[in-house]
Amino acid sequence: MTRALVTGLGTVTPIGLTVHDFWENLTSGVSGVTRITRFDSSELPVHIAAEVKGFDPSKYMDSKGARRMSRFAQLAVAAAQLAADDAQLVLTDNERSRAASAIATGSGGAIDTMEEMMVLKERGPNRVSPFYIPVMAPNMGACQVSIHLGLRGPALASVAACASGLYSFIEAKQLLDSGRADVVLAGGTEAALHPLPIAALANMKALSRNNDDPAGASRPFDLHRDGFVFGEGAVVLVIESESRAKARGARVYAELMGGGLSCDAYHITAPREDGTGAQEAMTEALAAAGLQPTDIDYIAAHGTGTPLNDAAETVAIKLAFGDHARKLAISSPKSMVGHLLGAAGAVGAAAAVLAIYNDLVPPTINLETPDPQCDLDYVPNKARKMTVRAAAANGFGFGGQNGSVVFRKYQP
Amino acid sequence: MATTFERVRDVVVAQLKVKADEVTPEANLVDDLRADSLDIVDLTIAIEEAFQGDAEFEIRDEDAENIHTIQDILDFLAQQGIN
Numbered sequence: 001m002t003r004a005l006v007t008g009l010g011t012v013t014p015i016g017l018t019v020h021d022f023w024e025n026l027t028s029g030v031s032g033v034t035r036i037t038r039f040d041s042s043e044l045p046v047h048i049a050a051e052v053k054g055f056d057p058s059k060y061m062d063s064k065g066a067r068r069m070s071r072f073a074q075l076a077v078a079a080a081q082l083a084a085d086d087a088q089l090v091l092t093d094n095e096r097s098r099a100a101s102a103i104a105t106g107s108g109g110a111i112d113t114m115e116e117m118m119v120l121k122e123r124g125p126n127r128v129s130p131f132y133i134p135v136m137a138p139n140m141g142a143c144q145v146s147i148h149l150g151l152r153g154p155a156l157a158s159v160a161a162c163a164s165g166l167y168s169f170i171e172a173k174q175l176l177d178s179g180r181a182d183v184v185l186a187g188g189t190e191a192a193l194h195p196l197p198i199a200a201l202a203n204m205k206a207l208s209r210n211n212d213d214p215a216g217a218s219r220p221f222d223l224h225r226d227g228f229v230f231g232e233g234a235v236v237l238v239i240e241s242e243s244r245a246k247a248r249g250a251r252v253y254a255e256l257m258g259g260g261l262s263c264d265a266y267h268i269t270a271p272r273e274d275g276t277g278a279q280e281a282m283t284e285a286l287a288a289a290g291l292q293p294t295d296i297d298y299i300a301a302h303g304t305g306t307p308l309n310d311a312a313e314t315v316a317i318k319l320a321f322g323d324h325a326r327k328l329a330i331s332s333p334k335s336m337v338g339h340l341l342g343a344a345g346a347v348g349a350a351a352a353v354l355a356i357y358n359d360l361v362p363p364t365i366n367l368e369t370p371d372p373q374c375d376l377d378y379v380p381n382k383a384r385k386m387t388v389r390a391a392a393a394n395g396f397g398f399g400g401q402n403g404s405v406v407f408r409k410y411q412p
Numbered sequence: 413m414a415t416t417f418e419r420v421r422d423v424v425v426a427q428l429k430v431k432a433d434e435v436t437p438e439a440n441l442v443d444d445l446r447a448d449s450l451d452i453v454d455l456t457i458a459i460e461e462a463f464q465g466d467a468e469f470e471i472r473d474e475d476a477e478n479i480h481t482i483q484d485i486l487d488f489l490a491q492q493g494i495n
Contacts, residue, residue, distance in 0.1 A: 064429040068450075126470065127461070130453040 004176045004256040005245045005410060006353050008087025008238030010079035010187075013347065014050035014231055015337055017078075019086060023354050026362045027383040031215035031336050033229050038193050046202045047211040049193055050218075050231030050338025061148060068131050069144055070109030071191035072342075075234035076141040077148045080185045084149055087238040087250060089183065091150065100153035100181040101145040102171040103236065104164035104188040106342030106397075108138025111194050141189045145236070153181045161397025162302070163261075164188050165235070165345025169405045170259040172239040182244045187236035188343035198230055204269065206306060218339075219366035220303035220332035221310045221374040228304040231338030235346035237353065246412075254356040254407040257291065257390070260284025264400025270308055271396060275316030278302075278394070281402035282320035285392060289406040293321040296328065296406070298355050298391040300348035301378075303332025303364065304339055309396065311373040318376075329386065331364040331379040345403060348393030352407050356388045416494055420485050423462050427455045437483040452476065459485060467492045 009019045014032025016022035025032070032050045041047045052075065057066035060078040069077065080101070091099055116132045134140065142155040154175065158167035165188025172184035201207045208227040210217035218229040239256055262284065264277035271278065286293060302313055310332075318325045333351045340347050355361050360383055367380040390408040397403075414422075421435040430445050441447040447455065456471040456479070463469070469492040471479075479485055489495075 062429070064446075067429065127457055129457070130450045 002176050003242040004173050004239050005242055006237050006253040006256055006407065007240045007245050007250040008083040008089060009253065009350055009353065010082030010086060010236045011350055012052060012055065012075050012079045012082070013233040013235065013337055013340070014052055017055065018082070022350070026333060026336055026351060027360055029336065029363050029365045029381060029383070031218070031365065033214040033217055033338050035214060039195060041195070041198070044195060044198055044202060046198055046207045046209055048208070048214040048217050048229060049198070050229050051193060052233050068135060070112050070135045070140065072105055072109060072189050073140045073144040075191055075232070076103050076189035076236065077144050079187060079189065079234040079236040080145040080149060083185060083236040083238045087240070089238060095182065096150050096152045098153055098182045099151040100155065100175050100184045101142045101151050102156040102158070102168040102175070102184055102186040103141035103145050104158040104160065104168045104342055105138050105141050106159065106161050106164050106190050107192045108140065109136030110192050110197070112136040114194055114196050145185055149185065151185065160401040160403070161399055162339070162341050162344050163395040163397035163401040163403040164342035165347070165349065166259060166393060166395040166403030166405050167261070168346065169237070169239065169256055169349055170261065170403070173256055173258055176239065176241050182241045184239045185236050186239050187234065188346035189234035190340050190342040191232040192341065193230065193232050201230065208305060216366050218305050218335050220301070220305040220335050220364055221371060221378045222367050223369040223371040225305040225307060225310065227306050228334065228339040231340045233337070233340045233343050233347070235343055235350050237346070237349060252410040254353045255410045257406040257408050258285060258288030259403060259405035260288055262402045264402065266400050269398050271312040271400070273308070273312050273315070275312050275319050277400055278313060278316035278396055278402045279319040281404040282316065282392065282394065285404035285406045286320070289408070291390060291406060291408070293324040296321070296390050296392055297386065297388045298352065298361050299328055299330045300351040300391065300393040301330050301332045302348070302394040302396045303334055305334060313394065313396070314374045314376055325376055328377065329361045329379050329384060330376055331362055333362060335365040335367070345393060345395030348395060349405055349407070352391035352393045355391055356407055356409050359387050360385055361388060416489060417486060419462060420459070420482060423458050424455065424482065427451065427458050435482060437481070437486065439482050440480055452479070463489060463494055466494045
């Protein structure tokens with residue numbers, strides 16, 4: 001079985017459009033949450049979001065190509081291009097047949113459905129864009145990355161709500177293990193910033209209404225958390241076989257050890273409060289990685305900042321890690337990045353990989369009042385310099401889909 | 413006031429992401445301006461929208477089949493009384 005190495009990173013997020021800025025801000029406790037600027041939110045109960053600001057598609061792709069993509073695909077292509085550049089990835093024609101993409105999303109081009117529906121209603125069927133179907137289809141994150149980078153192996157696009165991003169890394173590992181691919185551009189993307197989903201999630205009471213303090217709104221594990229902050233962005237990792245990476249002398253961030261998936265089989269939105277579904281994903285991930293709980297030093301938690309998730313995740317971590325749970329450094333990137341939904345798992349993976357590479361754990365910001373139900377070490381408010389031998393990234397989605405992926409410091 | 417050619421040129425530049433000086437009356441949409449079948453459908457919609465204040469018209473599929481160059485678009489618009 002080949003080993004799977006992380007040799008490149010691309011992050012297009014509310015806290016940075018480069019890996020340098022992303023990591024700098026993530027470890028300095030900078031929030032990417034602001035008042036909504038993309039549209040008029042005055043009629044909504046929620047006026048805050050984590051937007052990707054200053055994104056210019058033409059920096060990453062030709063503008064005609066960009067016009068045929070929904071924003072979720074544009075962000076994915078940009079993140080994939082940045083990851084390929086970061087890895088200094090060069091593919092010969094033969095190698096392209098063994099290069100794949102795995103780009104997950106929660107809702108794909110749902111924005112375009114909303115917009116074209118208005119065109120259909122207000123201006124009639126003759127005005128509907130001929131690009132609508134290939135723009136909105138959720139597989140287009142993966143397919144556009146493959147078109148853009150010339151990857152002729154499989155293009156996979158998992159849809160697993162807020163666990164989506166993590167599925168990609170498990171698929172990437174399987175593609176390498178099975179010998180189907182030598183390199184996979186894997187990650188998640190989401191760009192669904194629109195009044196419709198915000199209204200729906202607000203009515204569900206899932207979103208923070210801390211409109212007067214955007215930077216303080218996402219407060220995972222804090223007693224006064226009141227929901228997550230809707231975000232957008234894309235994160236892509238280059239996952240490469242050890243033999244290929246070695247042959248070209250690639251820089252290695254970390255080794256992708258494996259991951260675990262499970263389903264709560266319980267409720268469409270609420271997690272199992274006994275934590276057993278999420279626990280099973282983490283336990284499976286450890287088993288797939290061939291590691292013991294005590295081998296893990298850091299968990300990039302799902303940590304959404306909803307009252308239910310953070311308590312249930314805490315229970316699940318205790319079940320999966322036993323006594324070692326109290327020795328773990330745990331933090332929620334969402335406290336700064338916001339909740340990138342289908343890309344959230346990939347954000348967690350990037351945080352885990354960079355924590356291993358830099359021996360530095362990003363904090364959970366806005367953690368001011370401890371919640372008795374959340375009594376582990378969430379690295380409050382300040383990054384922590386510490387040895388990170390191995391780390392896990394968690395993601396749990398509506399529908400009860402759970403994912404956990406384990407990375408380890410690369411030992412040649 | 414912009415001429416009809418200038419207005420068509422602006423629509424073509426916006427839709428096909430080409431340079432303004434590439435858009436000449438003789439320019440072929442496919443060969444010179446690199447449009448594909450989806451682009452041409454999209455372009456006809458944009459032309460309809462841009463000129464809907466000038467005259468009541470629709471670019472039907474059989475009309476679109478005869479549109480190959482910028483001049484063909486101008487000729488079609490002239491037939492609708494848009495000069």
